[in-house]
Amino acid sequence: MILRNQVEWALHCCAVLAGLPQDRRLSTRTLAEFHGVPKEYLSKALQALSQAGIVSGTLGPAGGYRLARPADDITFLDIVEAVEGRRSTFACTNIRFNNPCRQPCADDGTKACSVARIMWQADEAWRDSLRGITLAAHAAILAKDLSPEVLERNRQWLLSRG
Amino acid sequence: MILRNQVEWALHCCAVLAGLPQDRRLSTRTLAEFHGVPKEYLSKALQALSQAGIVSGTLGPAGGYRLARPADDITFLDIVEAVEGRRSTFACTNIRFNNPCRQPCADDGTKACSVARIMWQADEAWRDSLRGITLAAHAAILAKDLSPEVLERNRQWLLSRG
DNA sequence: TAATTACGGATATATTGTATCCATAAGGAT
DNA sequence: ATCCTTATGGATACAATATATCCGTAATTA
Numbered sequence: 001m002i003l004r005n006q007v008e009w010a011l012h013c014c015a016v017l018a019g020l021p022q023d024r025r026l027s028t029r030t031l032a033e034f035h036g037v038p039k040e041y042l043s044k045a046l047q048a049l050s051q052a053g054i055v056s057g058t059l060g061p062a063g064g065y066r067l068a069r070p071a072d073d074i075t076f077l078d079i080v081e082a083v084e085g086r087r088s089t090f091a092c093t094n095i096r097f098n099n100p101c102r103q104p105c106a107d108d109g110t111k112a113c114s115v116a117r118i119m120w121q122a123d124e125a126w127r128d129s130l131r132g133i134t135l136a137a138h139a140a141i142l143a144k145d146l147s148p149e150v151l152e153r154n155r156q157w158l159l160s161r162g
Numbered sequence: 163m164i165l166r167n168q169v170e171w172a173l174h175c176c177a178v179l180a181g182l183p184q185d186r187r188l189s190t191r192t193l194a195e196f197h198g199v200p201k202e203y204l205s206k207a208l209q210a211l212s213q214a215g216i217v218s219g220t221l222g223p224a225g226g227y228r229l230a231r232p233a234d235d236i237t238f239l240d241i242v243e244a245v246e247g248r249r250s251t252f253a254c255t256n257i258r259f260n261n262p263c264r265q266p267c268a269d270d271g272t273k274a275c276s277v278a279r280i281m282w283q284a285d286e287a288w289r290d291s292l293r294g295i296t297l298a299a300h301a302a303i304l305a306k307d308l309s310p311e312v313l314e315r316n317r318q319w320l321l322s323r324g
Numbered sequence: 325t326a327a328t329t330a331c332g333g334a335t336a337t338a339t340t341g342t343a344t345c346c347a348t349a350a351g352g353a354t
Numbered sequence: 355a356t357c358c359t360t361a362t363g364g365a366t367a368c369a370a371t372a373t374a375t376c377c378g379t380a381a382t383t384a
Contacts, residue, residue, distance in 0.1 A: 002340095003163050003251050003281075004372065011277045012257055027329070036260025041374050047331065060382025061328045076280055089165050089251070095174055098198025101319040102312070114303045115173045118238055119165075122291035129284035141276045150264070157263040166341070189360070203343050209362065222351025223359045 003084055006045035009037050010083045011076065013046065015142065017055065018071040018135040019151070020158065025064035030161040034154075045083050052082035062162060072136035077127055089126075090119035165246055168207035171199050172245045173238065175208065177304065179217065180233040180297040181317065187226035192323040196316075207245050214244035224324060234298035239289055251288075252281035 013031050020026070028046055032039035046065055049055045056068040067074065092113050096102075112120075143151065175193050182188070190208055194201035208227055211217045218230040229236065254275050258264075274282075305313070 001163055001165050001246055001251060002249065002253055005253075005255065006373090008252070008255060008257065008277065011281075015277065029329090033262060034260075035257045036262075037257060038374060040376075043330080044332095044374095050330080057330050058382080059328085059330050059380070062383065063329045063381085065330090076284075084163055087164065089163060090170070091164055091167075093167070093170060095170065095197045095199060099196060099316065100198075101315055111307060114300060114307050115170065115177065118292070118295050118300065118303075119173075122238075122288045125291040126284045126288040129287040130280070133280050138276060138280065141280075145273060145276050153263055154261065168342090191360090200343060202345075205361080206343095206363095212361080219361050220351080221349070221360050221362085224352065225350085225360045227361090 001089060003080070005037075006041070006048075006083045007080055009035060009042055010045045010049055010079050013042075013065075014049070014054065014067070014074065014079050014135055015138055016154075016158065017065065017067050018074075018139050019142075019155065020066075022066060022070075024159065025058065025062070025066045025162065026158060027064035027162060030064070030158065033161075034158065048083050049079065052078070054078055054082055064162065067135070070136075071139060072134050074135045075131050076133045076135075076138070077130035080130060088120055088123045090116060090123065092116035092119075163251060165242070167199075168203070168210075168245045169242055171197060171204055172207045172211055172241050175204075175227075176211070176216065176229070176236065176241050176297055177300055178316075178320065179227065179229050180236075180301050181304075181313070182228075182320065184228060184232075186321065187220065187224070187228045187324065188320060189226035189324060192226070192320065195323075196320065210245050211241065214240070216240055216244055226324065229297070232298075233301060234296050236297045237293050238295045238297075238300070239292035242292060250282055250285045252278060252285065254278035254281075 012035055016031065016034065017026060028039055028043045031046070032042045035042075046055065046057070050057045050065070053068055054074055055065045057063070057065050092115070094113060096113055174197055178193065178196065179188060190201055190205045193208070194204045197204075208217065208219070212219045212227070215230055216236055217227045219225070219227050254277070256275060258275055
């Protein structure tokens with residue numbers, strides 16, 4: 001069980017977009033070169049983000065992507081779910097109903113399986129954690145991790161491409 | 163991203179074993195019939211549990227599996243990790259190092275990527291949640307969910323098989 | 325008109341999950 | 355002793371998903 005590579009790419013792309021002026025756009029080509037990942041496949045992830053309303057894409061030359069909302073209104077969970085989907089990591093197939101000695105309606109079956117409830121509760125803890133981190137909060141972390149020089153150099157390289 | 167079917171099977175098998183006397187054993191055949199899952203494939207999950215020291219398997223007729231430890235000393239996380247492995251759901255490929263304008267040693271690279279740290283923190287929240295539920299705790303939940311009659315009927319069916 | 329872009333569909337390949345089969349060793353019953 | 359049942363582990367086949375590429379279309383700018 002592991003998340004798609006696209007999740008990592010999408011998170012880094014959004015982090016990059018969050019560090020730029022809202023009106024500036026970056027093309028798939030630029031984002032792919034910056035991160036060293038295949039352009040065509042990255043495009044699929046960006047399209048998923050676009051469809052989820054996290055980024056906004058425009059056509060034509062000088063087109064590309066920008067964040068569709070303020071950075072403090074986009075959480076890591078938003079991005080992960082846009083690319084990975086919203087299904088729980090645990091799929092309950094209701095094997096309790098396969099029980100050969102179970103009489104019909106012995107238990108009503110309206111309640112979810114106790115095992116599934118526990119697993120879904122853990123998923124919710126995972127989501128809560130990711131819901132607690134916005135792109136703005138991540139930018140603050142990044143500012144502590146990297147030197148101003150590195151951040152500025154990246155910024156200039158990206159803005160020179162578009 | 164989704165957990166193996168084997169995780170669900172392993173959890174239910176362990177829950178069943180937790181409801182039986184410690185000295186009684188259940189065979190793969192019985193566990194597979196009870197849950198309506200393929201015997202050969204379930205066997206792989208039980209072998210993983212055995213190798214992780216969660217259940218103990220013995221050979222020969224009247225052989226089978228029992229819990230290797232008391233039910234209050236086995237957590238959901240133990241079982242999930244035995245079957246699914248201990249890798250994080252997020253694999254960091256360090257795409258930050260692909261940055262074309264990055265100068266060598268601009269940042270030291272000893273620190274994990276900020277994105278990965280956030281994702282791994284969420285994984286830890288997931289693990290914490292599963293670590294908090296033991297098989298004994300689950301048995302108490304099950305006792306509330308199901309009627310004593312159903313539990314006893316299951317118990318008798320299982321003990322009659324072995 | 326030409327070039328560049330996002331977008332979406334179709335396809336191909338690689339990796340992983342699911343499932344089965346078989347050989348082996350060990351324990352219990354006859 | 356012999357036979358049956360069991361766990362264990364290896365090998366294999368098949369299905370589903372992830373990864374990646376290619377192409378056609380529409381929109382936008384120069």
